[in-house]
Amino acid sequence: MALENLRGTLDEAQAVMEECLGAFRPEVGLILGSGLGPLAERIADPVFVPFGEVPGMGVSTANRHVGRFVAGMLGGKRVLAMQGRLHGYEGYTAQEVAFPVWLMARLGAGTLITTNAAGAINESYRVGDFCIMTDQLNFTGRNPITGTEPAAMAPRFFSMLDAYDPALRQLARQTAEALAIPVQEGVYLGLLGPSFETPAEIQMFRSWGADTVAMSVCEEVIAARHVGMRVLGISLVSNMACGVEGASPSDEEVHEVAQTREADFCRLIEGVLLKI
Template identity: 55%
Template structure:
């Protein structure tokens, strides 16, 4: 495994202006942050050996490197999803490559459905923990000790110091942050109202179709993690209306600047 990671990292490194310190994964409708980078360099996933191509709506499917808030960063402008047919190992692979490139802090964003009925559409939620309801784990199969341990502790997968920093930055910016548990759902169908009621009983505050495999991979290879969900809709059955991908993208576009400001502020404070 480590040989494949190093080969992909070397190929990507040839395009990068400098070693990135922060990796950012941009979710549905949130790719605009990559356009804010200074001196950007874009590399489509298809040009990096070992990478799969993202097919999800609102995902450009490329790396963008540059500087944000004075720090060298590497953005994934769009991610890979399990529902696209990618194996879990393919979803974990870009996270491991970013670690090999020198990234030490990983910031993940996603569009999510609100399960907590006290949330509102447009809220930002700092993820404190997750529930893996995707049915698989990216660490299944042979383990390479050069990448991470066979049994990966998840107690502090969402780095407490980064969560605290996010709230400090949000307070300075006048941004209200929610906090809660994210439940990763396989998709691509949205959840049923009955499933949402069950997820709420399990302690979930938001639900989405990404992020969990990336966090597991990041914890496995020793990255610090901050993850923020943008609540783009209330989950099935709460508002008694049908859900649509178009609504998710619309709300994400509308609230993207607030999330971008938060992420930029956190990076500036690192």
């Protein structure tokens, strides 16, 4: 997608989505990361829109990412979920990765819940933990707001203080406690991928204050904050980061762990939605 066509393509995408959704307008955008897509199957009265049918949307090529929007009711809220996401390592630009977030905002979503599977840099974390993101380190080397078109949608320069909404983080903590689901809180670091990080990189990231690491989220969050959305980020710790306790991450491990934590993930997200 050419940068100079961003706003026009968003107009076209919005028109297509509004035609598909009818009178439905989402309150919450939900991005379901690696292995976490089954939550979309719990959405009531679903309307499915494949990414490929929406102007400007890329097609998801990541393993087990279905690649479609699912609109409907979840946790008492009108939700527009992405069952799968787009990644920079698939060849998409930062603007293309951020495109569905801008589209969600245009359709009415004022809150974004973004989720992913991540590796644990913090050695006190355990595989299977959930981690509420408190802040992020964008190590992708990209930013979706570069250029003239994104800057025309909202002020070019904007604060990333409290990028992950403090009230939503507190709500997620309280929900997890009420459901007896242990959670961690920490700083997330995003890489471009697709290679997993090296042990030397992990040592460096730890010295910077990073607790978890993966290949998504940062560009989505920047785009969401640019247009004023509130953001909650939750990772599933699917593996220890490379070199931590001798770990050597694999894609299969990520999805196997996600399957074992599916039920608690669904309970946590639905519980948060009920209280937003």
